[in-house]
Amino acid sequence: xxxxxxxxxxxxxxxxxxxxxxxxxxxxxxxxxxxxxxxxxxxxxxxxxxxxxxxxxxxxxxxxxxxxxxxxxxxxxxxxxxxxxxxxxxxxxxxxxxxxxxxxxxxxxxxxxxxxxxxxxxxxxxxxxxxxxxxxxxxxxxxxxxxxxxxxxxxxxxxxxxxxxxxxxxxxxxxxxxxxxxxxxxxxxxxxxxxxxxxxxxxxxxxxxxxxxxxxxxxxxxxxxxxxxxxxxxxxxxxxxxxxxxxxxxxxxxxxxxxxxxxxxxxxxxxxxxxxxxxxxxxxxxxxxxxxxxxxxxxxxxxxxxxxxxxxxxxxxxxxxxxxxxx
Amino acid sequence: xxxxxxxxxxxxxxxxxxxxxxxxxxxxxxxxxxxxxxxxxxxxxxxxxxxxxxxxxxxxxxxxxxxxxxxxxxxxxxxxxxxxxxxxxxxxxxxxxxxxxxxxxxxxxxxxxxxxxxxxxxxxxxxxxxxxxxxxxxxxxxxxxxxxxxxxxxxxxxxxxxxxxxxxxxxxxxxxxxxxxxxxxxxxxxxxxxxxxxxxxxxxxxxxxxxxxxxxxxxxxxxxxxxxxxxxxxxxxxxxxxxxxxxxxxxxxxxxxxxxxxxxxxxxxxxxxxxxxxxxxxxxxxxxxxxxxxxxxxxxxxxxxxxxxxxxxxxxxxxxxxxxxxxxxxxxxxxxxxxxxxxxxxxxxxxxxxxxxxxxxxxxxxxxxxxxxxxxxxxxxxxxxxxxxxxxxxxxxxxxxxxxxxxxxxxxxxxxxxxxxxxxxxxxxxxxxxxxxxxxxxxxxxxxxxxxxxxxxxxxxxxxxxxxxxxxxxxxxxxxxxxxxxxxxxxxxxxxxxxxxxxxxxxxxxxxxxx
Numbered sequence: 001x002x003x004x005x006x007x008x009x010x011x012x013x014x015x016x017x018x019x020x021x022x023x024x025x026x027x028x029x030x031x032x033x034x035x036x037x038x039x040x041x042x043x044x045x046x047x048x049x050x051x052x053x054x055x056x057x058x059x060x061x062x063x064x065x066x067x068x069x070x071x072x073x074x075x076x077x078x079x080x081x082x083x084x085x086x087x088x089x090x091x092x093x094x095x096x097x098x099x100x101x102x103x104x105x106x107x108x109x110x111x112x113x114x115x116x117x118x119x120x121x122x123x124x125x126x127x128x129x130x131x132x133x134x135x136x137x138x139x140x141x142x143x144x145x146x147x148x149x150x151x152x153x154x155x156x157x158x159x160x161x162x163x164x165x166x167x168x169x170x171x172x173x174x175x176x177x178x179x180x181x182x183x184x185x186x187x188x189x190x191x192x193x194x195x196x197x198x199x200x201x202x203x204x205x206x207x208x209x210x211x212x213x214x215x216x217x218x219x220x221x222x223x224x225x226x227x228x229x230x231x232x233x234x235x236x237x238x239x240x241x242x243x244x245x246x247x248x249x250x251x252x253x254x255x256x257x258x259x260x261x262x263x264x265x266x267x268x269x270x271x272x273x274x275x276x277x278x279x280x281x282x283x284x285x286x287x288x289x290x291x292x293x294x295x296x297x298x299x300x301x302x303x304x305x306x307x308x309x310x311x312x313x314x315x316x317x318x319x320x321x322x323x324x325x326x327x
Numbered sequence: 328x329x330x331x332x333x334x335x336x337x338x339x340x341x342x343x344x345x346x347x348x349x350x351x352x353x354x355x356x357x358x359x360x361x362x363x364x365x366x367x368x369x370x371x372x373x374x375x376x377x378x379x380x381x382x383x384x385x386x387x388x389x390x391x392x393x394x395x396x397x398x399x400x401x402x403x404x405x406x407x408x409x410x411x412x413x414x415x416x417x418x419x420x421x422x423x424x425x426x427x428x429x430x431x432x433x434x435x436x437x438x439x440x441x442x443x444x445x446x447x448x449x450x451x452x453x454x455x456x457x458x459x460x461x462x463x464x465x466x467x468x469x470x471x472x473x474x475x476x477x478x479x480x481x482x483x484x485x486x487x488x489x490x491x492x493x494x495x496x497x498x499x500x501x502x503x504x505x506x507x508x509x510x511x512x513x514x515x516x517x518x519x520x521x522x523x524x525x526x527x528x529x530x531x532x533x534x535x536x537x538x539x540x541x542x543x544x545x546x547x548x549x550x551x552x553x554x555x556x557x558x559x560x561x562x563x564x565x566x567x568x569x570x571x572x573x574x575x576x577x578x579x580x581x582x583x584x585x586x587x588x589x590x591x592x593x594x595x596x597x598x599x600x601x602x603x604x605x606x607x608x609x610x611x612x613x614x615x616x617x618x619x620x621x622x623x624x625x626x627x628x629x630x631x632x633x634x635x636x637x638x639x640x641x642x643x644x645x646x647x648x649x650x651x652x653x654x655x656x657x658x659x660x661x662x663x664x665x666x667x668x669x670x671x672x673x674x675x676x677x678x679x680x681x682x683x684x685x686x687x688x689x690x691x692x693x694x695x696x697x698x699x700x701x702x703x704x705x706x707x708x709x710x711x712x713x714x715x716x717x718x719x720x721x722x723x724x725x726x727x728x729x730x731x732x733x734x735x736x737x738x739x740x741x742x743x744x745x746x747x748x749x750x751x752x753x754x755x756x757x758x759x760x761x762x763x764x765x766x767x768x769x770x771x772x773x774x775x776x777x778x779x780x781x782x783x784x785x786x787x788x789x790x791x792x793x794x795x796x797x798x799x800x801x802x803x804x805x806x807x808x809x810x811x812x813x814x815x816x817x818x819x820x821x822x823x824x825x826x827x828x829x830x831x832x833x834x835x836x837x838x839x840x841x842x
Contacts, residue, residue, distance in 0.1 A: 194448040196441055203427055203438050210425025213389065214438040214491070215410030273429055 024267035024319075028282040035289045043296040051292070053175065057243070059288040060181040061086065061236035062258055063281055066266075067188035068229030069259050070280040071198065075225050076205035076272025077125060080136040082233040083255030084143035085117050087248065089237030091147045094156030094247030103163050107238055114234025115227050117143060122223030140256070147249035156247035167243030177239055184232070189277035201225060205272025261312045262287050267319075287311070338401070340365050340530050341386075341417075341499055346395030348381050356381045356554045359395070363499065368521060368531045370541040370562075373551035373574055374764040379534050382551070383503055386532070387419035388412030399499070418492030419501040424508075426484050426491075428477035433458035435476050436491045461490040465520050482513040482625070486520070493524065500524065501532045506540050507762075510624040511825060518544045536762070538567045550574055575765050589800060590615045593651055594784030595636065595667065595753045600645030605631040607809045609645070615752070618775065618785045620795040623805035623828045630672055630757060632805065633788040637669030637755045638662035649753065663692070668751035670742055672758045672788070678742045681731040685723060686712035688730050689744045715744035720770060736760075736767025743774065754778065757788045772798050792821040804828050 040047040065082050072078050089110045096106035117139060124135040169176040192198045200221045203211040212218050241247045266283030268275025287308060294304050339362035348356040356378040363369050373379050384390045386397070388406030397404050399416055406412040412419070426435045433454045434441065442457060444450040458472035465486050476484060485508060492500055502521075506514040521531055521544055535541050541548060542562060550557040550573040557573050596612035605628050613619045623629045634640040636647070638659045647657045649665040662669070671677035680688055689712050690697045697707050712726035719740045723733060730741055739759065746754065759775070760768040775798060779785050789795050795802060795816075802814045804827040812827045 190448070196439060196443065196449060199434070199441070199449065200439055202430055202434075206427040206429060207425060210421075210423075210427070211438070213387075213409050213419070213421055213425055215408070215413045216439050217410075273427065 024279045025276065025282055028266065028279065028286055032282065032286055032289060035286075035293060039289075039293045039296065043293075046293070046296050051296075053178075055288055055292050056178045056181075057175055059284050060177045061240050061252070062255065062262065062288070063181050063284045064184050064236045064239070065229070065233050065255070065259050066262050066280045066284050067184055067277050068225070068232040070263050070266075070268055070275050070277050071188070071192060071201055072225045072229050073260075073263055073268040073270065074192065074205050074272065074275045075201035075222055076208065077132045077222060077225060078136070078260060078270065079118075079121060079226060079229045079233075080133070080256045081117065081121065081139040081143055082229060082259055083252035084140045084147070085114055085230050085233040086237035086240065086252035086255060087250060088117075088143045088147040088150075089114055089234040090241035090251055091151050091156050091247035091249050093238050093241055094159055095150060097159055097163060098156065103160060110238055111231055111234050114230045114232075114237075116230075117234075118227035118230030119223060121230065122226030125226065126219040126222050144249075151247070151249045153249060155249070156241075157245070159241070159245055159247075163242055164245055165242070166239060167241075167245075177243070180235075180239070185277060185281045189281070192277050197221070202273055205274075207273075258287065258308075259284075261308065265312060265315045339363055340400065342398040342401070343382075343386070344396050344398070346382070346385060346392045346397065348385065348390065349393050354554060356385075356392075359551075359556050361549060361556070361559075363530045363532060365498070365528045365530055366525045367547065368525060368533050368545045370533045370535065370545035370548040371551065372535065372538075372541055372548060372570060374766070377551040377574070378554040379551055380503070381554075383419070383501055383532070383534060386412070386417060386499075387421075387501055388415075388417070413495050413497070416495075416497050417499045417501060418495050418497035420485075420488045420492050420503060420505060422503040422507065424484055424488060426476045426487060429475065431473045431475055432462070432470060432479070432487055433472035435487055436461060436472075436494050438491070440494070457494075458490075461494055464493075464523070465490055466516070480626070482509050485509060485513075486517065489517075489520065493529070498528065499530050499532070501534075503534045504536065505533070506535065506537060508625065510626075510829075512829070513625075514540060538570065541570070542567060552576055571765070589617045590782065593648065595786075596648040596651075597636065598646045598648070600632075600635060600642055600647070602631060602635060602640070602642040605808050606635065606642065607807075609810060611803060611810065613753070613784045613786055615782045615784050616779050617801065618779045618787065618799045620787045620789060620799040620802045621805060622789055622792070622795050622802060622824060623811075625790070627805040627828065628808040629788050629790075629805045631808075633669075633755055633757050633786065634671075636786065637667060639669055639671070663749065666750060666752040668692075668746035668749055668754045670739075670746060670754070670756040670759065672761070674738055674742050678745075679730050679738060682729060684727045684729055685716070685721070685733075685741055686726040688741050689715055689748060692745050693748045711748060712744075715740075715747070719744055719774060734764070734767075736763040736771070739763055739767070739771060743771065747778075751783060753784045753786070755786045755788070758791070759787060759789065760791065760794060768794070792824055795824070796821065806830055 036047070045051060065086070069079060069082065092113055093106050093110040096109055097103060101109070121136055121139055124130045125132050167177060171179055192201070200211070200216050203214060203216055204218050204221055208218055237252070240251055262283035263275060263280040264270065264283070265286060266275065266279030266281065268280060290307065290311060291304050294307060299307075341363040343359055343361040346356065346359045347354065359378070359382060361382070371379050371382065381390065385392045388409045388411050391407065397406075404415050406415060409419070436458050437454060441449045442453040444453075455472045459468070462468055462470050462472065467483070467486060467490075470483070476487065479487070485505060489500075489502075489505075505517060509517060518540070521533075525531060533541065533545055545562045547559055548562055548565065548570060549559040550570060552574060560570065592615045593612050594615045594617075598610055600606060600609040609632060621629045621632060631640065635642045638657045638661060647654050649667060654661060654665065659669070675681060680691065686708050690708050694703070697704050697711065709726055715721065716723060716726055721733070721737050721740045721744070723737065730738055733741065756775070760771055763771070772794070775785055775787070787795065787799060796819060799816050802816060802819065802824065804811045804814065804824055806828055811830070814823060814827070
């Protein structure tokens with residue numbers, strides 16, 4: 001074996017360890033552990049099952065939506081309408097139930113409505129070539145407005161009792177909401193890592209033209225990513241409505257920014273081609289824990305927004321700095 | 328040149344009959360007949376706008392022809408998109424690299440086509456094995472298929488593109504300017520890979536501007552001009568000058584260097600300039616009225632040096648003198664104030680505002696002098712643009728035309744005009760005629776020489792050796808970030824430059840006649 005061959009072999013062996021160290025997932029995991037350790041010392045209520053349970057239920061809608069948003073970000077798009085779709089779904093599901101639809105059919109119809117909004121988003125972005133910022137800003141306003149028109153601004157209440165099952169039932173002591181969320185995150189992560197269809201998003205997000213020339217149906221894949229995201233937003237809306245037993249047209253205000261922030265903290269990039277569902281999920285947990293910690297420490301809710309903003313900017317700036325240093 | 332053109336007898340693998348393409352009201356391609364035999368390398372040459380890319384795009388399924396037919400193995404085929412063409416047996420390596428830097432080599436080779444396991448998930452180990460087999464075929468067995476593409480040098484990336492194209496088991500491979508990013512040595516390696524592939528019966532369509540590549544590697548050469556096929560030549564029976572004559576349609580008058588009077592006054596100079604990892608201890612001095620070339624192989628640092636001289640990039644240590652005065656804070660703003668102009672290598676991404684008009688591009692450097700009380704003077708702008716359109720012979724309907732719609736040569740002229748308007752005393756120009764028609768190329772050379780005769784110091788950073796030898800007074804050859812040596816143009820041959828640039832006494836590359 002020549003020295004060159006040895007050198008190459010050595011680098012092969014070291015690659016996966018180096019890759020692990022470089023991944024955002026590990027950094028985030030360490031940060032999350034850090035927060036848990038520090039907070040356990042600062043507050044007696046933090047390290048308790050009931051607190052973690054509350055945090056997990058609280059972050060479920062964001063975590064469900066972030067799965068779709070990550071796929072979208074990887075493909076080079078993003079969706080600002082998720083918060084509005086979440087609110088619209090809650091009210092639509094509620095009104096359908098009040099108008100005699102069964103819970104099952106109301107849920108399915110609401111998910112279909114979500115898919116339709118996503119299809120509209122995707123079609124405008126791909127076929128008409130409108131920038132996703134503008135396209136989804138439009139549907140944001142549209143969906144938010146539609147929710148308010150339907151309800152005249154009031155929450156939809158008086159939902160059938162059994163609808164609360166989704167939001168309050170537990171399985172083996174774990175809330176159903178959390179199980180659904182974990183299932184979606186795990187399936188989403190595996191799909192984006194290991195399936196041919198979802199892998200195509202990386203090619204598209206990195207170089208759309210090259211992807212097309214490689215024989216990838218760019219429009220199909222991108223539209224699907226929008227449909228998936230809106231569908232998940234609709235699901236999150238149904239879950240939230242079930243938990244509150246009300247469809248609130250103003251729910252999920254500025255949720256899109258939280259979702260985007262978490263995905264970006266988790267390693268996704270607005271310019272596409274990068275990101276994992278696991279990273280984005282850890283990003284959601286990270287932000288949720290910081291907010292939870294601040295609540296425990298009696299920091300006002302307004303300051304929490306300020307801190308979230310600072311964390312986002314610091315995380316992304318640090319990442320950019322490290323990247324530039326590496327190259 | 329490959330020895331035996333025995334393939335003549337065999338039936339064509341690909342047959343193109345009367346293919347044409349019309350965009351709007353302009354016919355860009357008309358009545359093209361073209362055929363490709365198994366195991367053959369068929370070169371396609373022509374100036375920009377001759378229709379090469381259109382034909383390539385038709386064959387690779389990117390655009391649909393308006394008339395004519397394509398047959399593969401005597402069966403008519405209709406490609407609606409690139410994936411149809413790939414399934415139909417045509418693999419294409421486009422000029423612009425299409426690799427995804429954040430994914431592994433293996434994933435790049437099999438986009439959308441990775442092998443699956445029984446759960447319908449990507450079978451990573453099988454993917455690695457399949458990728459390794461292809462890498463071995465291309466003499467790249469030292470690469471780990473799991474390595475990220477971003478860690479590879481550009482030349483290797485080009486070979487990965489070829490691996491991607493042949494991963495479909497295609498019989499037909501289309502290569503568009505495959506050597507444009509390669510050093511001569513790498514180009515040779517690529518050519519031996521091509522020979523290996525043709526030995527397996529794969530037929531190659533080879534599009535290139537580089538005449539000696541074409542003559543080296545091809546069996547036949549088809550010349551296109553103005554969207555029409557001029558003639559197909561057997562490579563063994565033709566010469567570079569015959570091909571060039573047919574491409575241009577007239578005898579090309581290569582502007583040879585008229586001895587300009589070089590003054591003894593230094594226009595720009597550097598002393599012990601260093602940039603970590605790129606440039607080491609660079610000293611140079613260029614006088615007024617002198618044309619100096621900085622040349623070298625890819626990665627030698629000549630473009631980095633050009634950017635530092637222009638103030639576009641920072642350097643770590645060293646002094647820069649403009650008009651014999653040391654410049655303390657050399658950056659692109661002070662450089663412009665000191666009348667140093669810089670035309671970057673990549674005119675489309677760094678030089679021009681492609682979606683703005685000719686006149687808006689030209690005055691981008693001189694907004695101040697084209698404004699009154701802070702408002703832009705549109706009349707003055709249009710007059711300035713009109714003057715340059717005339718003096719530089721920019722082919723356009725009017726000065727309001729969007730720059731993206733111009734040909735490469737005319738775009739370069741707009742970029743030149745943009746900087747000429749600043750009245751430069753030093754002009755640093757990177758790859759001045761890369762991807763430009765032969766006609767426009769010589770016009771640009773003439774402009775540069777005229778500027779030099781007026782006392783402008785010109786630094787040309789170019790890897791186009793005939794250009795460098797024709798236009799410049801003096802050559803600085805770079806190797807591994809240092810200046811390896813200096814040559815006067817007179818009496819220097821391309822071999823001398825390559826020897827100095829590669830550090831070998833003689834190079835392996837054949838230089839064909841360039842008369």
